[in-house]
Amino acid sequence: MTALSPHLRQATPVVAARGEGVHLFDLDGRRFLDFTAGIGVTSTGHCHPKVVAAAQEQVGSLIHGQYTTVMHEPLRRLVDKLGEVLPTGLDSLFFTNSGSEAVEAALRLARQATGRPNVIVCHGGFHGRTVAAASMTTSGTRFRSGFSPLMSGVVVTPFPAAYRYGWDEETATRFALTELDYTLQTISSPADTAAIIVEPVLGEGGYVPANRTFMEGLRERADRHGFLLILDEVQTGVGRTGRFWGHDHFGVTPDILVTAKGLASGFPLSGIAASGELMAKAWPGSQGGTYGANAVACAAACATLDVVRDEKLVENAESMGERLRRGLKAVADRTPGIGDVRGLGLMLATEFVTEDGSPDPETAARVQRAAVDEGLLLLLCGAWNQVVRMIPALVIDETAVDEGLRAWASAVETGTSAAAGR
Numbered sequence: 001m002t003a004l005s006p007h008l009r010q011a012t013p014v015v016a017a018r019g020e021g022v023h024l025f026d027l028d029g030r031r032f033l034d035f036t037a038g039i040g041v042t043s044t045g046h047c048h049p050k051v052v053a054a055a056q057e058q059v060g061s062l063i064h065g066q067y068t069t070v071m072h073e074p075l076r077r078l079v080d081k082l083g084e085v086l087p088t089g090l091d092s093l094f095f096t097n098s099g100s101e102a103v104e105a106a107l108r109l110a111r112q113a114t115g116r117p118n119v120i121v122c123h124g125g126f127h128g129r130t131v132a133a134a135s136m137t138t139s140g141t142r143f144r145s146g147f148s149p150l151m152s153g154v155v156v157t158p159f160p161a162a163y164r165y166g167w168d169e170e171t172a173t174r175f176a177l178t179e180l181d182y183t184l185q186t187i188s189s190p191a192d193t194a195a196i197i198v199e200p201v202l203g204e205g206g207y208v209p210a211n212r213t214f215m216e217g218l219r220e221r222a223d224r225h226g227f228l229l230i231l232d233e234v235q236t237g238v239g240r241t242g243r244f245w246g247h248d249h250f251g252v253t254p255d256i257l258v259t260a261k262g263l264a265s266g267f268p269l270s271g272i273a274a275s276g277e278l279m280a281k282a283w284p285g286s287q288g289g290t291y292g293a294n295a296v297a298c299a300a301a302c303a304t305l306d307v308v309r310d311e312k313l314v315e316n317a318e319s320m321g322e323r324l325r326r327g328l329k330a331v332a333d334r335t336p337g338i339g340d341v342r343g344l345g346l347m348l349a350t351e352f353v354t355e356d357g358s359p360d361p362e363t364a365a366r367v368q369r370a371a372v373d374e375g376l377l378l379l380l381c382g383a384w385n386q387v388v389r390m391i392p393a394l395v396i397d398e399t400a401v402d403e404g405l406r407a408w409a410s411a412v413e414t415g416t417s418a419a420a421g422r
Contacts, residue, residue, distance in 0.1 A: 011380070012372050014032060014372070015027050018047075019034070019042070019046025020047055021045040021046060021048075021393065022035075022045055022393050022396050022400050030375075031375065032372075033375055033376050033377065033407065034046070035378050035392045035404055036377050036379050036391060037391050039261070039391070040261045040262055043238050043240070043263075043265055043304060043393060044304055044308065044313070044393065044395060045265075045393040045395040046266075046393070048304075048307055051307065054300055054303035055300045058296045058298075058300075059296055062295045063295060067292060067293040068288050074295050074299040074302060075298045077302045078095075081301075081302055081305045081306075082305070084305075085244050085305070086257070086273050087245070087247075089275050090254075090275060091273075091275060091276055092279035093272070093273050094271060094272050094279070095269065095270065096270050096271065096289050097270060097289070097291050097292055098128070099127075099232075099235075100127070100130040101270060102234070103128050103132075104128070104132045107195070107197070108282070109256060109281070110195035110230060110255075110256065111195075112281060112282055113194075113228070113278055114195070114227065114228065116191065117153045117192055118188040118192045119136060119153060119154055119195050120157050120180070120195070121157070121196070121198075122138075122159040122196075122198045122202075123138050123158050123161075124161060124202045124205030124206065124208065125232070126143065126203050126204035126205060127232055132151045134150065138156055155187050157183045158180075159176060159198070159202060160172040160211060161206075163208070163339065163340045164206075166357075169211055173217075177213075180196075180221065181221075184221070190225035193225065193227040195227050195230050195255075196228075196230070197230040197231075198215075198218065198231060198232065199233075199246075200233065200236045200241070200246030200247045200250065201235070201236050201347055203236075203381065204381050206349065206351065206381055207343045207347060207387060210250060212250045212251060214250075216252060219253075228255040229254045229255050230255065230257075231247050233246055233257055233258055234261050235261055235347070236347065237259045237261070238259070239262070239308050239314040239394050240262060240346060240391070241321075242314065242315075242318030243314065244314050245257070255278060257272065257273045258271075259271055263301050264297050264298075264300045264301040265303070266300070267297035267301070268297055269300075269301055311395065316395070316396070318345055320392075320396050320397070320398070321345040321346045321347075323401050324346065324348055324390065324405070325341065325343070325348055328341045328348060328350055328405070331412055332350065335412055335416055336355075336416075337354075338350055338352060338353070339351045339352065339353035343390075346392055346396065349381065351364075351386060352364040352367070352386050353386070360386055361382075361384045364388050367411050370411035370412075371407060371408065371411035373411075374410050375407055392404070
């Protein structure tokens with residue numbers, strides 16, 4: 001018999017039969033509140049009627065028009081719609097399928113445009129699983145171990161993860177920027193540095209937000225030294241953080257923006273945006289791919305952007321995220337094993353720690369499993385998988401938030417009680 005790889009283990013025992021909004025239903029019809037959203041992909045919820053209709057209509061006319069062979073209308077529409085939400089000046093787009101591919105496209109463009117070999121990454125960042133993207137990933141060894149040698153030219157600098165360091169945010173930020181300057185002086189000179197790439201909120205690294213001072217510091221150094229600022233908005237984009245782009249919280253504009261995940265509500269689509277001047281510096285033939293900008297995915301993305309605008313999902317992510325955060329903090333305040341609650345918008349996480357403040361992945365896993373029993377689907381992240389994250393669809397309402405919080409409180413009580421009994 002053939003079977004899936006044994007390493008493709010599901011985070012929950014649920015066999016999904018169908019999805020609707022913020023819910024998944026198993027083969028027996030049991031309903032689960034889905035706070036995973038396909039790892040942040042189903043931004044408009046499962047099977048939003050407008051996205052379904054757009055995809056169905058497109059399937060009946062053109063499924064795939066390979067975009068370096070022919071042009072198709074869904075791609076043209078998508079370019080126009082993204083022009084309405086992209087930062088001013090980022091007016092040139094290249095599309096591919098996955099976040100990893102888009103990250104590698106951004107890296108390739110940065111190296112070709114600057115003629116410099118090195119890229120600086122932030123400690124704790126996740127940028128993908130392909131060789132170059134994994135080489136730039138430092139959120140956990142599981143993403144980069146066992147297939148060395150990795151890509152050369154990657155230099156790691158600190159991220160202002162205040163909770164991990166045990167500092168206040170100001171101290172952590174000052175340390176991170178000072179160490180970046182030291183890195184540029186000792187490891188990768190500005191003349192060798194093509195770009196720095198960073199997530200506005202660390203994803204797999206534990207849902208740790210950046211801050212305005214840090215991001216402004218990156219922008220200033222990029223401008224001063226002539227390298228590029230790449231923002232990996234694969235998980236933080238399309239309204240997830242309560243702003244359309246995660247970097248909108250911090251008042252900076254990247255040279256290259258990377259997007260994927262929530263862009264097409266579950267259809268594979270990713271891309272990079274840059275200025276026309278910068279994009280023109282890519283070498284001829286360096287951008288392409290068989291499935292990039294698939295017509296059905298583009299149609300779904302157009303519908304997604306319409307739904308995000310028309311249903312005010314960015315604003316909803318902000319308000320529902322604040323409601324969810326308050327509930328998570330209330331649970332944390334009465335739970336000694338919770339060390340931190342953090343995130344932006346509907347990208348929130350709870351970190352579990354032992355009595356001495358060390359990461360506690362065992363309790364996090366117990367709580368995550370207990371949540372399934374309560375009808376709530378969650379995922380883990382963080383270097384030790386000690387963090388439970390919540391990324392519900394942007395269509396979530398007060399009723400579903402409150403239902404999720406009740407399930408969460410019960411799961412935390414179950415999981416931490418078991419920890420206390422060890």
